[in-house]
Amino acid sequence: MATVEDYVSRIEGACGAEKDVIVVFKYEKKDEAIANIFKRAQLTKSLAGIIFELTFKNYTFRVYSSGKAIFRSIKNKEELNGLLAEILL
Amino acid sequence: MEHHSNIVPWEIISKITGSTIKYAKVNSDGTLNYDDFESKFSDKTKIASLSHVSNVSAVINDVKRIAKVAHEHGALMLVDGAQSVPHMPVDVRDLDADFLAFSGHKMLGPTGIGVLYAKKTLLEKMDPFQGGGEMIKEVSFSGAREQCDISLNDPPWKFEAGTPNICGAVALAEAVKYLEKIGMDLVQGHECYLTNYAIKRMQECSKVTLHGSTDTALKCGIIPFSVQGLSSHDTALFCDNYGIMIRSGYHCAQPLHQVFKLQSSARASFYIYNTREEIDRFVEVLKEIDQL
Numbered sequence: 001m002a003t004v005e006d007y008v009s010r011i012e013g014a015c016g017a018e019k020d021v022i023v024v025f026k027y028e029k030k031d032e033a034i035a036n037i038f039k040r041a042q043l044t045k046s047l048a049g050i051i052f053e054l055t056f057k058n059y060t061f062r063v064y065s066s067g068k069a070i071f072r073s074i075k076n077k078e079e080l081n082g083l084l085a086e087i088l089l
Numbered sequence: 090m091e092h093h094s095n096i097v098p099w100e101i102i103s104k105i106t107g108s109t110i111k112y113a114k115v116n117s118d119g120t121l122n123y124d125d126f127e128s129k130f131s132d133k134t135k136i137a138s139l140s141h142v143s144n145v146s147a148v149i150n151d152v153k154r155i156a157k158v159a160h161e162h163g164a165l166m167l168v169d170g171a172q173s174v175p176h177m178p179v180d181v182r183d184l185d186a187d188f189l190a191f192s193g194h195k196m197l198g199p200t201g202i203g204v205l206y207a208k209k210t211l212l213e214k215m216d217p218f219q220g221g222g223e224m225i226k227e228v229s230f231s232g233a234r235e236q237c238d239i240s241l242n243d244p245p246w247k248f249e250a251g252t253p254n255i256c257g258a259v260a261l262a263e264a265v266k267y268l269e270k271i272g273m274d275l276v277q278g279h280e281c282y283l284t285n286y287a288i289k290r291m292q293e294c295s296k297v298t299l300h301g302s303t304d305t306a307l308k309c310g311i312i313p314f315s316v317q318g319l320s321s322h323d324t325a326l327f328c329d330n331y332g333i334m335i336r337s338g339y340h341c342a343q344p345l346h347q348v349f350k351l352q353s354s355a356r357a358s359f360y361i362y363n364t365r366e367e368i369d370r371f372v373e374v375l376k377e378i379d380q381l
Contacts, residue, residue, distance in 0.1 A: 015338035016353025017346075020322050047381045050330045051323065062323065066330045070322055 004084045007033040011080070014070075021080060023069045030067030033088055037063055040087045056087055090115045090143045090150075090348075093341045095169045099138065108135070115348050119146035119301030127158050134164040141173035141189075145342045145356065146301035147284070147311035149173070156185045165211070171195055171203075175360075176280055176310050178273040181206050193257065198264035202257035212244035221250030268361075276361055280310040283359040283368060287312055290372040291357075296379050300349050313340075313354045316378055321353040324378070331374045333367075 007029045014020040025033040037054065044060070045053035052063045063069045074080045103110050113126035121139075130137070137159040142149050156166040167188040173179050174189075175196030181189050188211075192203040207215075217224055224247050226240045241247045268276060285305045291297050296317040302308055316324045321337035328335050336356045339346055346354065357371065 014322050014353075015341075015343075016321060018320055018322070018352050020320065022322065022326075047327075048377055050327055064326045064330060066326065068326055068329075070320075070326070 002089055004081060004088060007036075007088050008084065011077075018072060021071045021074050023071065023080075023084065025067045025069070027067060034063055034065070034067070036089070037069075037087045056083070059083060090119065090121065090146065090148065090345050091138075091140055091342065092144050092169065092171070093343070094171075095138055095140060096344070115345065117348070119143065119148050119345070119349070120307065121148070121150050123151070123154065126155060130158055130162045130164065132162060134159070134162050136165045136167055138167040138169065140169040140171075141179065141184075142176065142309070143311075143342075143345070144172045145311070145313050145340050145345050145354070147172070147308040147358075148302060149177075149307060149309065152186065153184050156187075160185065172311075175268070175276075177277040187211055193261040193264065196261075196264055196268060198261035199257050202254050202261050204261075209244065212248070215244075215248075217241065217247050217250065219248075219250045222252070224248065224250040271361065277309060279361060280359050281305055283363055283365065284309055284312065286365055287357060287359070287368045287371070290368060291375065293372065294375045294379050297375055300351065300354055310359050312357045313349075314357065315351065315354055316375070318381075319378065321355040324355040327378060328371070328374055331370070333371050333374060 007025055009024045009026045012022045012024070014022050038052075041054035041056040041061075043052060043054055045051075047053075050065050052065075054061060054063060059071070059073075061069055061071045071080060071083070074083070099110050102108065111129040113129055114122040116122050126137075126139075137155055139150055139152055139155055141152050152166070152168050156168075159166040165187040166185065167190070168181075168184060168186040170179055170189045170191040172195065174191040179189070186206070187208050189206040190203060192198075194200040224242050226242050228237050228239050230237050288299065288303050288305065291299060291312065291314065298315045298317070300313040300315065315321065319327070325335050325337035336358070338353045340354070340356055346352070359368075
């Protein structure tokens with residue numbers, strides 16, 4: 001059974017007042033990860049086919065075709081892991 | 090305008106010693122407010138600390154001027170040269186710096202190693218901050234008194250306890266030789282040319298705002314900027330998609346972002362390996378954002 005760790009290479013807390021969290025997907029799994037996210041989340045905006053803004057439940061986040069995603073307003077690691085499990089698995 | 094590395098250690102020392110830290114103001118364009126800095130000195134001042142070049146705005150500070158005022162008040166002058174030594178000729182004697190620190194990783198060297206220059210007379214007076222092998226001349230045990238007598242080595246060995254980071258030191262020395270072979274005047278000239286060119290080209294992009302002074306007589310090598318409608322991290326990841334690496338966030342200088350009233354910023358920086366063609370490519374990508 002797949003886990004979040006199968007898709008995620010690392011998670012970085014970006015500095016800045018925005019308190020963004022950047023999720024980097026494993027290179028070999030990034031296309032599958034993005035495809036899974038697109039199946040579950042609603043695409044609200046696409047910028048040049050590079051940045052995709054999506055919504056899922058009350059969350060808005062951005063996915064990049066390079067295999068990264070930025071999440072905002074995430075309170076803690078547990079909340080992020082729960083969200084990732086819902087949109088990836 | 091300081092990097093956190095020139096704020097946090099002083100705050101820690103202040104808590105240990107009870108000493109007072111006074112912070113000088115920065116003008117809205119990111120330049121140092123010299124009058125305010127000089128007004129902070131008193132006969133109680135022990136040390137002044139200032140970055141030679143800001144790692145966010147690339148503003149070059151007149152540390153020689155501040156060193157003179159510090160010495161007139163009997164204070165020492167420490168210069169953070171992490172952003173200047175890799176990018177321009179720096180003469181510690183001309184600056185009259187008592188201490189000057191810089192890092193290996195910003196000048197083609199490895200991470201985890203840097204240099205702290207200090208005047209020899211000061212080093213001779215200073216106590217070591219750590220103990221171990223190599224930093225002593227002799228350790229002799231007196232059976233009668235049941236204790237060891239130690240005599241310290243001469244500087245700089247007095248401050249280098251234990252087995253040092255030999256690989257790092259050898260690699261950093263090679264980086265220094267490499268840069269010296271090129272010539273630091275040429276390094277600075279190349280970066281100033283690129284900075285000047287990039288500022289002009291970036292100003293063609295309607296959604297791009299440049300922060301701080303754009304006067305290349307006052308700065309070199311770094312351009313902090315924002316893109317309307319995108320966070321700095323969005324901007325960095327957009328550029329990343331085209332193989333262009335820029336930095337985003339606070340750049341370890343949160344207080345300066347408070348001065349600029351920014352949540353974070355994107356930062357384009359240049360070094361000896363960058364070219365005019367790469368800047369053209371970078372601006373093409375920014376112009377793509379313009380069209381979104």
